[in-house]
Amino acid sequence: MDKIISIDSITKSFGGIKAVDNVSFFVKNGEIKALIGPNGAGKTTLFNIITKLYTKDSGSISFMGNSIEKYKSYELIKLGMSRTFQNIQLINDLNVLENVMLGYHINMKSNVLDAFLSLPKNKKYEKEAEKTSYYILRFLKIDNIEKKYPNEIPFGYKRLVEIARALVSKPKLLLLDEPAAGLNESETNRLLKTIFRIWEQGVSILLIEHDMNLVMNCSHSVVVMDEGRKIAEGPPSYIQNNDEVKRAYFGK
Numbered sequence: 001m002d003k004i005i006s007i008d009s010i011t012k013s014f015g016g017i018k019a020v021d022n023v024s025f026f027v028k029n030g031e032i033k034a035l036i037g038p039n040g041a042g043k044t045t046l047f048n049i050i051t052k053l054y055t056k057d058s059g060s061i062s063f064m065g066n067s068i069e070k071y072k073s074y075e076l077i078k079l080g081m082s083r084t085f086q087n088i089q090l091i092n093d094l095n096v097l098e099n100v101m102l103g104y105h106i107n108m109k110s111n112v113l114d115a116f117l118s119l120p121k122n123k124k125y126e127k128e129a130e131k132t133s134y135y136i137l138r139f140l141k142i143d144n145i146e147k148k149y150p151n152e153i154p155f156g157y158k159r160l161v162e163i164a165r166a167l168v169s170k171p172k173l174l175l176l177d178e179p180a181a182g183l184n185e186s187e188t189n190r191l192l193k194t195i196f197r198i199w200e201q202g203v204s205i206l207l208i209e210h211d212m213n214l215v216m217n218c219s220h221s222v223v224v225m226d227e228g229r230k231i232a233e234g235p236p237s238y239i240q241n242n243d244e245v246k247r248a249y250f251g252k
């Protein structure tokens with residue numbers, strides 16, 4: 001199995017707008033692939049289709065060789081797909097460790113809030129969730145903030161906590177939606193190292209990002225969308241010098 005995920009001719013419209021227009025590409029097993037494109041290109045919509053938060057109009061997606069057609073979001077998480085969100089979704093009333101533990105419960109729920117509202121009271125299960133979550137915090141080197149609440153930690157840490165929550169379900173494919181948005185330079189450098197360390201564990205990564213330095217430094221391959229369509233794909237060096245890509249970013 002050389003492809004971890006294969007996206008074939010995916011289309012999705014909202015009213016008259018084709019948010020995703022006949023997009024196809026795949027992520028190889030063990031690859032870091034970047035998905036870039038100007039605002040409104042359809043990147044997040046594609047993530048929402050991949051993770052079954054939105055239904056597609058047409059096309060097909062297979063994950064680890066199986067069509068995702070019959071699966072719900074939480075079932076995909078169990079199969080080894082997890083994601084972070086463009087807008088940080090941390091629960092302010094829970095500390096960092098508890099927020100990360102939600103990643104465990106999302107296994108059974110479709111979103112963070114549902115997971116929060118239905119936290120099980122089973123002690124053995126809680127211990128297991130706590131142990132795994134703490135292990136992930138240590139792996140990301142943020143175990144020092146485990147007892148802090150989201151409003152007590154810098155923005156860069158919040159992004160790492162979101163990533164920790166996505167890792168708790170032990171994904172084989174991690175989807176990151178603009179993890180560097182709002183980060184300063186040193187936080188972005190730390191994020192880059194973190195992405196590599198996750199990748200070294202054998203996790204394939206699909207990364208939506210506007211920070212071109214980060215994209216060019218960490219991805220093996222880049223796919224570019226503009227106005228719903230895929231306009232280019234290739235190694236970072238090729239994408240950097242592609243006229244179609246330059247036009248999409250600067251030509252309007």
Ligand SMILES: Nc1ncnc2c1ncn2[C@@H]1O[C@H](COP(=O)(O)OP(=O)(O)OP(=O)(O)O)[C@@H](O)[C@H]1O
Pocket residue numbers: 014017019037038039040041042043044045046086
């Ligand atoms: N739930 C929705 N209902 C209606 N239109 C939507 C919805 N979600 C996205 N869109 C529209 O689809 C298009 C693509 O949006 P999307 O959020 O996927 O872009 P994006 O590439 O992630 O942009 P950004 O870089 O700004 O996050 C936009 O025109 C957007 O307004």
Ligand SMILES: [Mg+2]
Pocket residue numbers: 043044045086
């Ligand atoms: Mg987006």
